[in-house]
Amino acid sequence: MPNKFPAPPYYIVAFSSQRLDADHLAYDAMSDAMVELAQVQPGFIGFDSARDAAGFGITNSYWESEDAIRAWKRNVDHLAAQRLGRLNWYEAYDVRIGRIDRAYGFGRK
């Protein structure tokens, strides 16, 4: 930050989740793998992610098009991760998808 993203418009997947307090090693490994995999998908721009000590987290990922988002959702390895997430890792999550129209930032010198 300030981000090196292209100028808007681009697209966002806002993923909020409450982790179960279990299976941390497997989750962390899969989370790292999904970040690596997302970064090589067509149309991937970047992401921000934060999770607090209570296990609540937000990952915002940014994409060049809605088609890129749909392709990522259908990626075979990602589908397996989504299934494991519902089985083992998440108490609940919300996914919100839309278009970013304006962006600005601040950074210290």
Place this chain on the structure above:
Amino acid sequence: MPNKFPAPPYYIVAFSSQRLDADHLAYDAMSDAMVELAQVQPGFIGFDSARDAAGFGITNSYWESEDAIRAWKRNVDHLAAQRLGRLNWYEAYDVRIGRIDRAYGFGRK
């Protein structure tokens, strides 16, 4: 979660920030005050927020209209908080504003 939000479309302010490791008490008090103030603004729908142990955080707030977002940005007390943020609290931040078009969620029984 799953969210009680209205069906899309609605609007998002995605705020990513890196906190300076300083002035935590004042920051936390202002952060709480801004959450309370945002919740009584016209057009406010809800928010998610997470900050990790390294001070990186994301707050996604959701609004009924772009006008509601503009009015919140110009709120006098919020403007004071924004100024203090740049002076004392943030190493850097990014703000991205857009429209959410689709949303879905998952939750355990």
